[in-house]
Amino acid sequence: MSESTQIEVMKQHLIDPEICIRCNSCEEACPIDAITHDANNYVVKPDVCMACQACLPVCPTGAIDNWIRVLAQEPYPIDEQFEWMSLPVEKTLPENAVEIPTGGRREGEQEALAAASTPDGGVVGELKPGDELIEGQPATTAGSSVPPWSAAHPYVNLYTHKNVAEATVAGNYRISADNAESDIHHIVLDFESLPFPVLEGQSIAVFPPGLDARGRPYYARQYSIASPRDGERPGYNNLSLTVKRVTSDYDGNPVAGVCSSYLCDLRRGDKVRVIGPLGATFLMPNLDRANLLMICTGTGAAPMRAMTERCRRLTKRSEFQGRLMLFFGARTQHELPYFGPLMGLPKGFIDINLALSREPDHPKRHVQDLIVERASDVLTLLQDPNTHIYVCGLKGMEHGTLAAMKNIVEASGQSWQELSAGLREQGRMHFETY
Amino acid sequence: MTGIDYSQKIPNNVNLSEDRALQRALEHWQPNYLNWWQSMGPDGSHGFDVYLRTATSVNPDGWAHFDHVKMPDYRWGIFLTPQDGQRKMHFGENKGKDVWQDAPGEYRANLRRIIVTQGDTEPASVEQQRHLGLTAPSLYDLRNLFQVNVEEGRHLWAMAYLLHRYFGRDGREEADALLQRNSGSEDSPRILGAFNEKTPDWLAFYMFTYFTDRDGKFQLSALTESCFDPLARTTRFMLTEEAHHMFVGESGVSRVVQRTAEMMNELKTDDPAVLRKAGVIDLPTIQRYLNFHFSVTIDLFGADESSNAATYYSAGLKGRYEESKRTDDHQLKNDTYRVLKVIDGQLREVEVPMLNALNEVLRDDFIKDSVGGVSRWNRVLEKHGIDFRLITPHKAFNRKIGSLSEIRVSPDGHLLTEEQWRVHQDEWLPTAEDRAFVASLMGRVAEPGKFANWIAPPVIGINRQPVDFEYVRFN
Ligand SMILES: Cc1cc2nc3c(=O)[nH]c(=O)nc-3n(C[C@H](O)[C@H](O)[C@H](O)COP(=O)(O)OP(=O)(O)OC[C@H]3O[C@@H](n4cnc5c(N)ncnc54)[C@H](O)[C@@H]3O)c2cc1C
Ligand code: SF4
Ligand code: SF4
Numbered sequence: 001m002s003e004s005t006q007i008e009v010m011k012q013h014l015i016d017p018e019i020c021i022r023c024n025s026c027e028e029a030c031p032i033d034a035i036t037h038d039a040n041n042y043v044v045k046p047d048v049c050m051a052c053q054a055c056l057p058v059c060p061t062g063a064i065d066n067w068i069r070v071l072a073q074e075p076y077p078i079d080e081q082f083e084w085m086s087l088p089v090e091k092t093l094p095e096n097a098v099e100i101p102t103g104g105r106r107e108g109e110q111e112a113l114a115a116a117s118t119p120d121g122g123v124v125g126e127l128k129p130g131d132e133l134i135e136g137q138p139a140t141t142a143g144s145s146v147p148p149w150s151a152a153h154p155y156v157n158l159y160t161h162k163n164v165a166e167a168t169v170a171g172n173y174r175i176s177a178d179n180a181e182s183d184i185h186h187i188v189l190d191f192e193s194l195p196f197p198v199l200e201g202q203s204i205a206v207f208p209p210g211l212d213a214r215g216r217p218y219y220a221r222q223y224s225i226a227s228p229r230d231g232e233r234p235g236y237n238n239l240s241l242t243v244k245r246v247t248s249d250y251d252g253n254p255v256a257g258v259c260s261s262y263l264c265d266l267r268r269g270d271k272v273r274v275i276g277p278l279g280a281t282f283l284m285p286n287l288d289r290a291n292l293l294m295i296c297t298g299t300g301a302a303p304m305r306a307m308t309e310r311c312r313r314l315t316k317r318s319e320f321q322g323r324l325m326l327f328f329g330a331r332t333q334h335e336l337p338y339f340g341p342l343m344g345l346p347k348g349f350i351d352i353n354l355a356l357s358r359e360p361d362h363p364k365r366h367v368q369d370l371i372v373e374r375a376s377d378v379l380t381l382l383q384d385p386n387t388h389i390y391v392c393g394l395k396g397m398e399h400g401t402l403a404a405m406k407n408i409v410e411a412s413g414q415s416w417q418e419l420s421a422g423l424r425e426q427g428r429m430h431f432e433t434y
Numbered sequence: 435m436t437g438i439d440y441s442q443k444i445p446n447n448v449n450l451s452e453d454r455a456l457q458r459a460l461e462h463w464q465p466n467y468l469n470w471w472q473s474m475g476p477d478g479s480h481g482f483d484v485y486l487r488t489a490t491s492v493n494p495d496g497w498a499h500f501d502h503v504k505m506p507d508y509r510w511g512i513f514l515t516p517q518d519g520q521r522k523m524h525f526g527e528n529k530g531k532d533v534w535q536d537a538p539g540e541y542r543a544n545l546r547r548i549i550v551t552q553g554d555t556e557p558a559s560v561e562q563q564r565h566l567g568l569t570a571p572s573l574y575d576l577r578n579l580f581q582v583n584v585e586e587g588r589h590l591w592a593m594a595y596l597l598h599r600y601f602g603r604d605g606r607e608e609a610d611a612l613l614q615r616n617s618g619s620e621d622s623p624r625i626l627g628a629f630n631e632k633t634p635d636w637l638a639f640y641m642f643t644y645f646t647d648r649d650g651k652f653q654l655s656a657l658t659e660s661c662f663d664p665l666a667r668t669t670r671f672m673l674t675e676e677a678h679h680m681f682v683g684e685s686g687v688s689r690v691v692q693r694t695a696e697m698m699n700e701l702k703t704d705d706p707a708v709l710r711k712a713g714v715i716d717l718p719t720i721q722r723y724l725n726f727h728f729s730v731t732i733d734l735f736g737a738d739e740s741s742n743a744a745t746y747y748s749a750g751l752k753g754r755y756e757e758s759k760r761t762d763d764h765q766l767k768n769d770t771y772r773v774l775k776v777i778d779g780q781l782r783e784v785e786v787p788m789l790n791a792l793n794e795v796l797r798d799d800f801i802k803d804s805v806g807g808v809s810r811w812n813r814v815l816e817k818h819g820i821d822f823r824l825i826t827p828h829k830a831f832n833r834k835i836g837s838l839s840e841i842r843v844s845p846d847g848h849l850l851t852e853e854q855w856r857v858h859q860d861e862w863l864p865t866a867e868d869r870a871f872v873a874s875l876m877g878r879v880a881e882p883g884k885f886a887n888w889i890a891p892p893v894i895g896i897n898r899q900p901v902d903f904e905y906v907r908f909n
Contacts (some may be wrong), residue, residue, distance in 0.1 A: 019893055021684045022806055023651070039806065057498035060678035061685070062894050086814065090650035146491050148439050149451065159522065280516075 008072035008099040012102070012107045013051060016087045019063035025065050028057035031039065031157075031343035038082050046075035059384070069093055072359035125139045142433035144281060146423045148388055150228070151283035151427070154199045159275045164207065167191050169270045170238055183245040184337045186226070190238040196276075198239055199229050199429075200306035201283045201390070202427065204276035208259040220275055224302035224392065224432070228310035242302040242337050282430045284310065290322045291387040293378070295367055295401050297329035297410070301337050302394025303432070304328075308342075308350060308391070313347060314343060324350040325374075325381060329367040329393070331358040368400035375408045382409060382419065389429040398433050445490050445511035448595065450511050459598040463609055467591070468611045471506065476567045476583050479505055484580045485896065485909040487678075489513055489588070492671060498895045503905060505580060509543060512595045514667040523661040525757050525764035526750035533663040537600045541749050545662055548751060550608045551625055552669075554592030554615065556586045558629035559642070561617035562799060566639055571886035575636070577896065577905035578682045582643060587673045589640065592668045600664060627834060628730045635872045636889075637690060637715060638800065641727035644683025645804060649734045651676050651859045652755050652800045659753025684807050685892060687724075690715055691811050693889040695818035704822070710871055713887045717815075717822045719872065722864045722879065723823060725845055735797035738773045738836040745854035754792065755799045765778035771795060774830060776841050781830060808832035810871055880908065 015026070015035075021044055027035040027042065068077065068090050076088070105431060147154075159165035176184040196202075205220035212218055226232075227240040245264045246257025266272065277363035284292065284307045292311070294304040304326060314320035321375035330336045333356060342352060355370045356362050365390055371378055381387045382405065391401050404418040423429035440450040440457065448904045450456060472480075483502040490499050502811050521533045537545050558759065560583050570576035574711075594612060597605035615622045623630045628649075633642050654676060656668040683903070697714045698704055706716035736743065746752040762769065769788035774781055787796070805826050811825050828847035830838040842855035845862055875888045883902025885891050 001864070021677075022803075023672055024682055025677040028673070051511050058674050060681040062898065067900075153516070155518075156516075158518075 007094050007097040008097050009069050009093050010072045010075070011051075011067035011099075012046055012070045012075045013049045013064075013067045014068055014076065014081065014087060015042050015044060016063040016066055017041050017084050018086050019061050021063075023060060025058040025060065025075060029055045029058040032161075036078065038384075041084060043078045043081035043084050052076070054258070055367055064353055067101075071097070088401055097302045111434055129238045133253040143389075143391070146425075146428045147281045147283040148275055148285045148287075148429040149289075150285045152199055152286045154277065154280050154283060155197045156202075156277055156280050158195070158197075158277065159276075161275060164273045164275055165191065165194055165196060167194075167272050167274055168265045169198075169268055169272060171265075172266050172271065174264075175242070176335050180332065180334035182298075182335050183247075183264055184329075184335070185241075185243045185245070187241045187243055187263055187266065188232050188238055189241065189274070190236070192235070196237065196239070196275045197229075198225050199283055200225070200310050200434075201303045202277045202279040203240075203303075203432075204239075204274045205278060207263040207275070208271040210258075210272075212258075218258055221421055222278060222434070223263075224299070225277075226302035226305045226307075230305050230313070231299050234313065242299045244299045244337075267384075269299050279432075280391075281427065282388075282390065282432050283326060286388075287386070288314070288322065291324065291388050292324050292382055293381050293387055293389045294325070295327040295371070295389070295391045295393075295397070297367060297393035297397050298335075299337065300391075300397075300433070301328060303390065308345070312345070312349065322386065322421060323381070325353070325377065327345055327353045327355065327367045327370050329355040329357065329397070332356055342367055366400065367397060368404040371401065371404040372407060375411070378405070379408050379412055387428065389423065390432075391430065392432045395433045398431055438648075443509070443511050446494055446835065447516070448512050448599070450512065452719075453599075456599055459606055459609075460595075462599065463594060463606075464614075466610065466613050467510075467587075467594075468506070470557065471560075471587065474557070474564060476505065476580060477564050479513055479567050481848070481856050481909050483909065485577050485899070485903070485905045486581055486584060487897070489671075492516065492609050495869065498897075504779075505584060508584045508587075510584070510591045511548065512591055513671045514664065515670040517663065521663060522664070524747050525659065525751050525753050526661065527765070529764055533661045533666070535663055536575065537662060541662075541751055542601065543711075544746060544749065545609060545751055546604060546856065547598070548746065549593050549596050549601075549665065549796075550612070553597070553609075553612050554625045555592060555650065556590040556593065557612060558615075558617045558624040558626075559646070560586045561624075562629065562631070562642070563639060566633065566636065567636035567805065568878075569636065569878055570740075571636060571876075571889045572879050572891070573905040574645050574885075574892060574895065574901060574903075575686070575889075576880075579639070580906070582679050582682055587677065588675070589672050592672055596664060596668060611798060619845055624765040625732055631730060634869065635876050636686070636709065636719070637723055637872050638727070640683045641723050642683065642687030643679045644687055644807065645727045645731040646734070647676060647683060648804060649731050649800060652735075652796055652803070655755045656715060656752050656757075656796060659734070659757040661750035666761050674707060684810070687720070688811050688814055688888075688891060689718070689826070689890040690888065692814050692818075693721065693888055694720070695815055695820050696890065698820055699818055704820075713875060715872060715875070715888055716860075717824070719864070722862060722868060724808070725827045725831065726810050728826050729751065730834075732797050732801065732829065733835040735800065736793040736835065737836070738775075738794045739786055741788045741790060744787075744794040747789060747792050755796055770833060775837055776849070781841075781843070781847065797829075802824070813854055819838070827862070843869075859874075 022037065024043055027037065031054055032048060032050065034045050035055065036045065037043065066087060071093065140270045169187065170190040171188040173186045174184045175185060203224045205223045208218045210218060221245060223241045224238050226242045232238045232240040242259050243263045246260045247254060249255045283302065294305055296304050308324060311320050311324060328336060333339060345418045353370045353374060355365045355367045355386050357364050357366060391398065409416040409419055420429065444450060448625065484505055485500060486503045486508060488499045488503060490510060492515060522533050523529050523533055563579065565582060566574060566579055570579060588610060594609040597609040617624050618630045618632065627865055628646060631637050651673065654669045654673050658666050658673060660666045694709065694714045694717060697709060701708060701712060706718055709716045718827050766788040770785040771788045771791035771794060772783040773786050773791050773794050775784050808824050808826055815822055827845035828843055829841040830841065830847065830906050832847050833839045842850040842852060844850055861870055877888045882904045891901050
């Protein structure tokens with residue numbers, strides 16, 4: 001590999017000492033203590049900062065929004081920054097240098113942590129539109145940055161990389177059919193007496209054991225929680241995940257996904273290191289008359305399962321009377337996680353629409369096609385102020401679903417711009433794609 | 435149901451729409467608040483569209499929402515940093531137990547008093563600044579003034595919320611009283627002295643936001659440590675806003691100093707008379723303002739020795755600045771602290787029990803922090819090749835509270851007789867003439883990108899807008 005011969009540059013995060021008023025807001029806001037100070041200056045530790053940008057909005061002066069390109073091997077150390085009276089000018093860098101993400105020397109841990117919480121419990125991943133510096137965060141910007149008003153209050157980040165939680169595997173089952181291409185597992189983690197309160201729509205991050213090619217521990221990967229708040233088994237302190245073994249990368253080249261393989265191969269009784277809970281906005285309304293419009297592909301089914309199961313348990317106690325509509329995409333029926341149990345749900349409880357793209361005797365359809373086919377029902381739901389929309393799955397689906405909803409609304413002569421702005425502001429439209 | 439959408443009217447993360455009791459309490463208080471804002475808030479500003487930062491939620495992108503807003507339409511809101519669910523009391527006698535989610539009976543009165551005192555300062559500074567809008571040196575500054583005003587208003591909301599939500603009827607009465615006292619009023623003045631002083635001109639405003647709002651930072655920081663969790667969470671969110679106020683002060687004074695320095699170089703003089711004629715504020719005058727605001731502000735921390743402070747700390751009501759970062763036992767029963775006293779006609783440091791000296795500890799933390807900013811003003815002078823240096827006066831200078839209030843001390847810390855004080859007083863504190871001169875420079879500049887002659891433009895605009903952005907639109 002050419003890795004070692006490449007010259008890498010990165011954007012180093014620096015604070016302008018001439019503008020900074022040393023108010024400490026940034027240090028307070030940084031979720032991973034990347035900011036520190038002495039009597040003279042506030043500075044950012046180059047080996048810790050993951051460019052999550054949680055510190056930007058709290059800075060009253062703009063002093064913190066400085067990103068200077070440096071050789072990745074030679075960032076300005078903090079001792080030097082402490083001495084500064086003004087920012088240095090950017091040095092000339094080799095032309096053939098490759099840009100790596102900020103904090104790239106620990107790029108691993110960044111991702112999970114970037115999606116971890118901000119000081120005020122928000123999800124950093126939702127802070128700014130997909131910044132080039134950050135990778136691996138859920139793309140949630142198309143949706144709301146606030147939860148539904150009635151959502152139960154989530155706990156976020158009870159466990160962090162400094163304070164990792166340990167869970168025990170209580171079960172691990174393959175849920176895609178034996179003859180299916182994809183290997184999807186339903187994994188139950190038990191926290192026993194460790195407090196780990198979660199809500200439907202939240203996720204956790206898992207640390208795979210071992211070291212990466214550069215000899216550093218692997219970073220944590222995120223997985224949506226597939227069980228409702230009162231446990232995979234009601235009344236137990238456990239939760240489930242839906243994990244698909246990654247066997248090819250986004251471009252289709254074969255790879256063995258580090259964390260997904262680790263998880264799919266776990267056995268009952270194994271210990272797993274996790275952090276979280278993560279996510280403070282992709283949450284369901286806590287209201288008996290709410291409707292859920294759920295759109296997902298593949299393992300994006302996980303949070304939908306959690307929400308559906310929550311509603312099912314409530315319905316049994318006559319505590320829920322809203323409507324559920326699900327659009328679910330997969331290549332074939334065999335690859336739909338939870339296909340069996342899903343099909344067992346009463347029609348009156350949930351309106352299920354499967355979009356199968358490679359089912360032999362079926363026309364090839366994607367979720368967006370199905371949404372358009374069901375235009376009038378979707379429109380009725382979209383116009384109901386009690387409806388909340390959830391989209392989860394592969395990155396690519398975001399655009400298509402938005403376009404489909406826009407079509408439907410505009411075909412009815414209404415303004416999508418207005419409607420969708422309302423949905424976003426009211427915390428009623430949420431995206432989580434990866 | 436009343437049919438009012440509270441989350442629209444009063445953005446909040448305290449589940450206001452479901453809390454009927456709180457709704458009822460606020461229904462009564464909110465109109466009174468609006469009346470207070472109309473009559474005591476910024477003078478003649480009601481029709482303007484101001485480029486304000488509004489908090490709409492506590493998410494990172496929710497609390498810094500920028501837009502042109504008419505000030506009466508500003509949505510003050512009630513925001514608390516989310517509960518983290520695992521906070522424990524980390525100082526005082528109950529160290530190690532779960533923090534309180536409700537006000538414990540035995541500490542109710544003290545907690546209420548702490549909240550009322552903090553709450554009283556918020557509307558006070560709005561009242562003190564109410565006429566400044568008429569003489570703003572630029573649209574940029576006018577906008578900053580208004581931003582400070584609305585946030586002080588919101589901080590009042592934050593404290594009124596705590597009173598309403600956790601202190602029953604007494605709390606409601608105290609919340610009403612917050613709107614009835616007025617800064618400088620003969621009959622019902624604000625609780626703390628500094629908040630009854632006038633803020634007549636923009637130099638005073640910058641000094642106020644630099645020093646007095648920094649007092650706010652330290653008081654709020656001590657309250658964010660409180661074991662009464664709702665208070666801790668409320669003040670933590672307030673702190674992020676307080677930072678902006680200090681920014682206005684620090685950069686404001688810095689720009690005044692810069693402009694003066696430029697003029698000194700241009701005219702090659704340090705003669706105050708010549709500089710005044712050229713329309714800038716001479717450095718000795720700036721130093722006198724600094725002396726005044728510094729000394730008035732450090733009085734806000736209270737008496738050097740205070741048994742109340744000890745009680746608050748031991749009970750877990752109010753911690754120290756950065757309590758969680760300190761490494762002692764967080765009970766302080768056996769510790770001592772050095773406090774300045776007059777003994778045999780000399781200023782001396784004496785050891786007193788730490789718990790009784792906590793006001794002094796906070797004051798010293800504040801002083802250290804303020805000195806840092808003053809040195810940054812000096813850097814501006816350094817850069818312009820000017821020898822003059824601004825300095826913070828001695829801790830005992832011009833004190834009105836505590837044991838030091840009984841003596842006269844020069845800015846450099848020498849004990850003086852009353853006679854010596856009288857002779858020099860005018861060199862150290864702003865005179866009527868100084869104030870009249872500064873007042874004579876004040877005149878409104880309302881064209882985007884233009885600045886009054888006595889102040890330099892800022893280095894960068896607000897929210898990355900250009901400096902000549904239309905920060906305020908007059909309609
Ligand atoms: C908020 C959030 C929720 C998530 N929820 C789930 C979930 O419920 N179930 C689940 O299985 N996964 C979920 N993921 C994805 C998961 O975090 C990992 O990205 C995934 O398991 C791959 O990790 P890995 O260590 O196995 O692969 P890696 O070793 O990290 O990557 C191997 C290669 O595969 C590529 N790759 C990574 N992820 C994918 C993917 N999903 N599809 C195709 N190529 C990929 C990488 O670019 C790399 O080239 C979620 C991600 C986010 C951000
Ligand atoms: S960008 Fe994120 S990690 Fe870096 S200093 Fe800011 S808050 Fe900390
Ligand atoms: S928030 Fe901004 S002004 Fe405050 S200390 Fe950090 S960089 Fe400086």
